[in-house]
Amino acid sequence: MTTTPDLDGLVATLTDLLGERGVSVDLPTRERQSVDGCKLSPILSAKLPLGLADVVAYPSSADQIVAVVDAAVAHGVPVTPRGKGTGNYGQGIPMSGGLVLDTSRARAVVEIGEGFVTAEAGAVMAILENQAWASGQQLLMYPSTAQSTLGGFLSGGSGGTGSIVHGVIAGGEFVKSLDVVHADGSGLVHIEGAEAQEYLHNYGTAGIIVRATVALEPLQPWRAFYASFDDFHDAFAALSEITPTVNPAPRLVSADLPTLAEALPSNPGILPGKASLRAILDEAAVAQATEIVERLGGTVVDVREGAQEIMKLSMISYNHPIEWLQRAHPDTYFHVEVGGAPLLERIDEVHQVYPGAMLHAEGQKGRPIGMLAAEYVSEEEMLAGLERLEALGVTTHNPHQWYVDVRVAETRARKAVTDPSGLLNPGKMPELEVAVDGSNGLMASGKAS
Ligand SMILES: Cc1cc2nc3c(=O)[nH]c(=O)nc-3n(C[C@H](O)[C@H](O)[C@H](O)COP(=O)(O)OP(=O)(O)OC[C@H]3O[C@@H](n4cnc5c(N)ncnc54)[C@H](O)[C@@H]3O)c2cc1C
Known part of the structure; x- marks a missing residue:
């Protein structure tokens, strides 16, 4: 592992891993992939650009996501994960440049069983809901940005359709288990229960979600x-x-x-x-x-x-x-x-x-x-x-700021272990242990977007 970013080395490794079509250094692509739904905020819009990716990678499977993160870490390059880029606080902007990891091609629905669906991070929420319906079930919740990804919803979202009954994502029964990759070369890590909660709504700063198993319930008319x-x-x-x-x-x-x-x-x-x-x-x-x-x-x-x-x-x-x-x-x-x-x-x-x-x-x-x-x-x-x-x-x-502002101390503690070089979505952790925006938390463990 190196501490000086080696971008050229990373681009070469990524091209070997993903082929030419899986990597882009083209400027319009990098610009497009360096902004998200923060344009909903005129205050954030006025501050753009807040960062520009040096390279964008498009892994198309869970294994490739792990390989891409490992390569970025080995070359000392920051990694900002991205689903569909609809997050509305600027939390998907690569503030330190480096790699934007677009997960949207890694979208396999791995298994639907009674009460659960397991899918790759880039799976689209609306497709998961459709497939759940086909099995006589429904997601516990999905966002109004139904074309967004499972990994992005768990990492950047809060709730939506279904939240009247099931509350917000974090602290609830929606997430059963996660497969995540850390920035320490440890490969794919499976986590469940309370530990999985520590990766929700903190923008991939403590680990990148590769696959998730979320809860389904019987379909209603x-x-x-x-x-x-x-x-x-x-x-x-x-x-x-x-x-x-x-x-x-x-x-x-x-x-x-x-x-x-x-x-x-x-x-x-x-x-x-x-x-x-x-x-x-x-x-x-x-x-x-x-x-x-x-x-x-x-x-x-x-x-x-x-x-x-x-x-x-x-x-x-x-x-x-x-x-x-x-x-x-x-x-x-x-x-x-x-x-x-x-x-x-x-x-x-x-x-x-x-x-x-x-x-x-x-x-x-x-x-x-x-x-x-x-x-x-x-x-x-x-x-x-x-x-x-x-x-x-x-x-x-306050939806006009991009900092992690729920369970900050827990995220910081986990990140110290899982991301020792600070390569995961840099710029999103507040300097202090408290929220920097004066927010008191709209909901117990999430926001209202
Ligand atoms: C008009 C509008 C309506 C919205 N409605 C809702 C709503 O009803 N409910 C709601 O909760 N949100 C809502 N949002 C916010 C956002 O659209 C959702 O949270 C959406 O699910 C995010 O998914 P995405 O694929 O676009 O993620 P992105 O925007 O790409 O990413 C969101 C965050 O998660 C990180 N990330 C992405 N993928 C991963 C991964 N695999 N592992 C770790 N980190 C990752 C990104 O770096 C970023 O910080 C809305 C936003 C807008 C603009």
């Missing part, structure tokens, strides 16, 4: 449920009531003000000028949800079935309404992540915190969460707004 309201307060009241009370529990419940709803892709279930409530409900819960909507003054616009309709509804949840809002109104809106009962109970005060603020709300296990969109302010004003939200009892997370 899901329906895509669309309702509309004249007054957004009633839509939020319906979200608050439907999320914890309908039986069986919903898989997703989202609600938006009219301006956010209007920015979403055209959909007969979303009416112009109205607040929108959308839910993925078990067919047995549709009548109960309908009663709640109508009692609160809303109208059920549509109830649809089929895998594609369920996926379509998932893909306009979580951060997607913010992304669509930004497309409809370029250079206007930023967002912060928020949560807790006061979010909805004090919504008018919450909306006063930033100019033009509008909440996109999501039902979640235990309490609502959301993304508060607002017109551009400076970074200082954004941070001051977080304090004002906290004073209202709203929990917050």
Whole structure:
């Protein structure tokens, strides 16, 4: 192992391992692979470029991922792992250059059994869900970026469709085991249980996920449920009531003000000028949800079935309404992540915190969460707004920074052993043991993206 990066040596080794088509030093490719979904943040966008890969590798199997990481470590070159690059905090940017390890070609679904699926890191979440359905099962959760990868979701994501019942990824029952590679030449390491938790949502800084086994549960007869309201307060009241009370529990419940709803892709279930409530409900819960909507003054616009309709509804949840809002109104809106009962109970005060603020709300296990969109302010004003939200009892997370900000001490301790030369995704660990952004953690162990 060398401490001086030997890029030429690495490129030669990678070309031997992967062939010409498995390695790129082409500038447009390196630029494309050096930025992620952080463009959702105008504050992060203004700081770009934050790093540029020297080389990009495309392993197409678990064994090749291990060989690529071992080669980078042997040549002293930093490694930033990448799935589909949809992470929205800049956590996939190669801040020290070096190698971007694109896992998206290593996407084999290794095995689907009763209650589990094992797949390579680059497997696409939507494909895992489709294959689970074909076996009469469903994933416990998947993100609204359903085209993203399993490794990226576990390392950079938090939750999504399914989180009302199963909570966030970290600390829950979703991850059964991982096969990871460290930056110490020890090859593939299999880990389970509590130890596997130490590799979740810390951006590959302690080890790179090569394969994962995640939990499945029996498939339910899901329906895509669309309702509309004249007054957004009633839509939020319906979200608050439907999320914890309908039986069986919903898989997703989202609600938006009219301006956010209007920015979403055209959909007969979303009416112009109205607040929108959308839910993925078990067919047995549709009548109960309908009663709640109508009692609160809303109208059920549509109830649809089929895998594609369920996926379509998932893909306009979580951060997607913010992304669509930004497309409809370029250079206007930023967002912060928020949560807790006061979010909805004090919504008018919450909306006063930033100019033009509008909440996109999501039902979640235990309490609502959301993304508060607002017109551009400076970074200082954004941070001051977080304090004002906290004073209202709203929990917050600053999505305009790229540091690991959950279980920092544990990640640091593990990384000291698994990455002694600091080659894994450099630049993502905060200098101090505490979060650098003043966040208090939107959820127990994850964020709301
Ligand atoms: C509009 C929008 C909506 C979103 N909605 C959601 C949502 O509903 N729920 C949610 O949780 N997130 C959401 N996200 C964030 C992100 O899209 C997801 O977390 C997604 O699953 C990340 O997967 P990816 O393949 O794109 O990972 P990437 O962005 O490529 O990587 C994410 C992080 O993990 C690291 N990484 C990638 N692969 C590996 C690996 N094999 N081993 C170790 N580290 C690795 C990367 O270095 C990076 O730090 C959203 C983002 C946007 C922009």
